[in-house]
Amino acid sequence: MSQRHHYQPDYAVSPGELIQDQLDVLEISGRELARRCGRSTKLIAEIIAGKAPIEPETALQLERVLETSASIWLGMEANYRLHLARVKEQPALAEHHGWASTFPxxxxxxxxxxxxxxxxxxxxxxxxxxxxCGSVDACQERFNELEAVAFRHSPSFESNRAALLSWLRIGDIRAEHIETQDYDRAKFLAALKEVRSLTVKPVEVFLPEIRKLCADAGVVFVVEKPLPKVALSGVSRWLSPRRALIQQTLRHLSNDHFWFTFFHECAHLLLHSRKSIFLDGKGMTNVDPELEAEANDWASNFLIPSDALTRFITRFAYEESQVTEFAAEHGIDPGIVVGQLQHRKVLDFGQMNRFRKRYVWGE
Structure with a gap:
């Protein structure tokens, strides 16, 4: 979302001032204007003083008497009242500057x-x-709704709440500019099979393909660099009953982690409640452990069938050629195989890391 710039002058001319200018030119009094318009002298005096607004009926009468379009009178009146409202709310808004400053x-x-x-x-x-949001109270109410869902299973959440709320909002904003079909579970599963084949492609190739395949199935896919103090890998949630969002940070910048996180978030959308927000990061989650384990198992098995990986491990002689052959056999990037082997502690986290590709922001 680009910044929206609107010209907002710090002053506004009351339509009553223009009325008085025209009366001076015509050399008639406010009393005479009231008589010609068929309105009370008090009302016209208050309009000239800026105390009473010009209503549409009065604008039409002024149009006939002063030969200035009713739309001009009403436009001036609207601008003037809007200016007064802006001036009136400034002190109240300023009191919340400390609240605003908590965001990044x-x-x-x-x-x-x-x-x-x-x-x-x-x-x-x-x-x-x-x-x-239109007001601080409305904004805070929205935050309370999000926090009631997003933080309910996380008493010791690692991310700064203000930063996380901001990052989630960026997802909303990015999603506004991405067109999707209505969510279709069968179509989404079919799309994921195509996405899996993209793990061997470079990042500049697979990212736009993921976005398109997901969008065609009703899921918005967004990669957004994390904000400071946001310790997340990804989030999945429903924007509406017919539109979901997967938002990732590329926090750890390695291909095995990226792909596992992606399919983990997909699992939440496929298997779990649409009323939840699933926040996932290293060593933390905001959902019940059983749901998290279920998403982990689904993602692992979708990337590499569990029985196939188990059979591979039984004959694994710690040779790199075995990794590349197994990865080719299953149409998966070798870095993902290494990541799974490290996760299962078959390999130490320092072994065979040359297969784990590192993604760089800006690629």
Whole structure:
């Protein structure tokens, strides 16, 4: 989402001032204007003073008497009242500057998602615009709803909440610009079989392909660099009953981790409640251990069938050629095989790491 810039002057002319200017030119009084419009003298005096608004009926009467379009009167009136409302809310917004400052403003600004403002009230407005909320209370209510789902199984959550909420919001924003079909479980499973074949491709090839295949099945796929203090690998959640989101960070930047995380998040969408938000990172999760284990097993088995890997391990002589041959046989990248062997402690985490490709931001 690019920053939206609107010209917002810090002043507005009351339509009453223009009325008075025209009365001076015509050399008639406010009382006479009231008589010609068929309105009370008090009402016209209050309109001229900016105390009473110009209603559509009055605008039509002023149009006939002063020969200025009713739409001009109503436009001036709307701009003036909007200006007054902006001025009125500034002190209340400024009081929430400390709240706004808890979010990673600098990083969000560098990503073009909001602006850094010197004025306290303006900065709060920028944060509200970023989150798509009209007030701090409404924004906090939305946060409370998310936290009730996202953090309910995580008493010692590793990520900073403000940073995590910001990162989740970026997912919403990115998703707004990605068109998808309605979610279709069978189509999604078929798409994942095609995605699996992409593990041997370079990142610049497979990322757009994943996005397209997932979108055609009703799932938005987003890769978004983590914000500071966001210790996550990925998240899966439902944006609506017919549209899901998988958002990954590339936090560990290795191909085995990337692909396992992707299929792990897919498993949550396929197997578990649509009312949950599944946050996943190294050594942490916000869901019940049984659900997490189920997603782990599904992802591992989808990447490499468990029985095939078990048979391979029984004859594995720690030769690199065995890894490459097994990977080719199953149409999978060798780095994923190494990652699975390390996870099962067949290999130490330092062994055969040359097969584990490292992804770099900007590729």
């Amino acid at each position: 403003l600098k990083e969000l600004s560098q990503r073009g998602l909001l602006g850094i403002k010197k004025d306290a009230a303006a900065q709060v407005q920028e944060v509200l615009r970023f989150f798509g």
